[in-house]
Amino acid sequence: MYIVPESAIADILTRDDAFTAVEQVFAAMAAGDAYNFPVIREAIGHEEALYGFKGGFDGNGMSLGLKAGGYWPHNLEKRGLINHQSTVFLFDPDTGKVTAMVGGNLLTALRTAAASSVSIKHLARKDSKVMGMIGAGHQAKFQLRAALETHQFEKIIGWNYHPEMLPSIAEVAADFNLPFQALDSLDGMTEADVVISMTSSFSPVFTSAHISDGAHVACMGTDTIGKQECDADLIVRATVFTDEVAQSVTLGEAQHAVGAGLKNREDIFEVGAVINGTHAGRTSDSEVTLFDGTGVGLQDLAVSASIVEIAKAKGIGMEVDF
Template sequence: MLIIPEQLASQLVSVEDAIAAVGEVFAASYAGNAQSYPVVREQTGHANAVFGVKAGFDASLPVLGLKAGGYWPGNVKRGLGNHQSSVLLFDADTGRAIALVGANYLTGIRTGAASALATRSLASADSSILGIVGAGVQSIHQYRATRAVRPIAHVLAWDPNPDNLRRLRNLVEADGLRFDALSLERVARDADVLITVTPSSVPLIRREWIRPGVHINAMGADTTGKQELEVELVVAASVIVDDIQQAVSIGECQHAYACGLLKAEKLNLTLGGVVSGTQQRSATDDITIFDGTGIALQDLAVAALAYRRALEAGLGFACDF
């Protein structure tokens, strides 16, 4: 087995690498050559933590494996990231465990990569104003990934924590871009591309704030009960999903689905179909929403890339297992 620590993993895979790898695995999934298995995601009843396991198999590589981890909200007081994850890869031919990969950074960039793929496919090509709701660690990956696919010149952000806003401002201004911390309404009304990445369980973004043609990446809802957008906004938009079943059970679509305003049959626009060129948005003045719940194949794509590069460079720690 090869052990790839967190710091090494962050050196082996860039944001651009992640966008390419995640795009390939979504296309493979749409073609029927890759599959994510049912997600386990539960409240532990201890430390207010949420723990989950996501597993899958991509026959096109091939890569078989799982990611285990979740959210520990008290970690910040310990000097640790609230999100903690590890990926275990297996040899698809024998079932032997071949790699253990630190996946906190990889989870961040694979999430940003999916968002960027949706933005590249659905947002106006001249989108230059990025709105970010929630300026935690994931916002950094979202910002960098969006810049890789659109000519962003101005970033608007909202967060209840001024330290989060300060950190994001420093990064954006160091890149030579304009940054403004604004109200929720101003961020939503002024953005060309809007990204919501919070742990909220109440709607933050109202339908009336979003103008025609805006693209939204709703990335925060990945557990039962989470919500960032008004149901009316989800119903009014053209929605693209990473996984239909996850979208209606743990994603942003869960609330519109539960109250009968959104049918699963309507969710026929998928990220896999869009990145493979088979599907496209219906009209340029539609509001589009990507409901990004996060699937195992994203995790396996970036972890497998880190594993291959570590092998080629003779990096990591090998051990008998």
């Protein structure tokens, strides 16, 4: 078994590597060559933690495995550790023997950012100039850096419940030599051509009225039953794409509109179909497109497989007899 510890991931995985791995696995999913296993996510009754498993099999990339981990809300304050903790395990699909164990914390942040940037590349208007951010937490910086590499953006605007956190977004803007405007109200988000929302809200943060015609929205914070970032009116208005339809309608952003009968499951499409060319994707400059990024196990496996390959080539990590 090859072990790549969390401390080594930053020296191995680039945003380009994560993007390529996620784009390829989305395409494999849409082609029927890869599938995810049912998600397990439970409150363990200790430390208010949520723990679970995401896994799957990619017959194209020959990746089999799972990510184990979750959310420990008191880690940072009590122990100086990040609240999200995870590890990925890969197995040989021919024999079932474990082949790798990979640190999953930075990996998760990069693969989540890669998913939204894949959607932006394939669904946003080519002339998109203004990038909008809703949310300014830890993941937002990863999201923004990846998104800014997809188009020639000229300006960044941002809003957060706690405006004192917005300087972290301004730092990324400065790294890309782009101006940043902090919004006092979400009403200003109508200026954005692309919007990424990255919150953990259980009630709508923004509505259709905050999104302009022709915009692309990537909703990246909803991965649990009950969570909701945008009002159902935006799901109804937009052409909705997702990583996996089954997750989108049960624990993703579309769960509320579908549950209320406002949107049909059949009207939600896999972004991989756009990558493969079996769905046209955006059809006009006035169309609103939305990506419901629920986070699937195959993303973790694809990126982990890439990490292991690069780690072996660079002599990073260790092999143990298991």
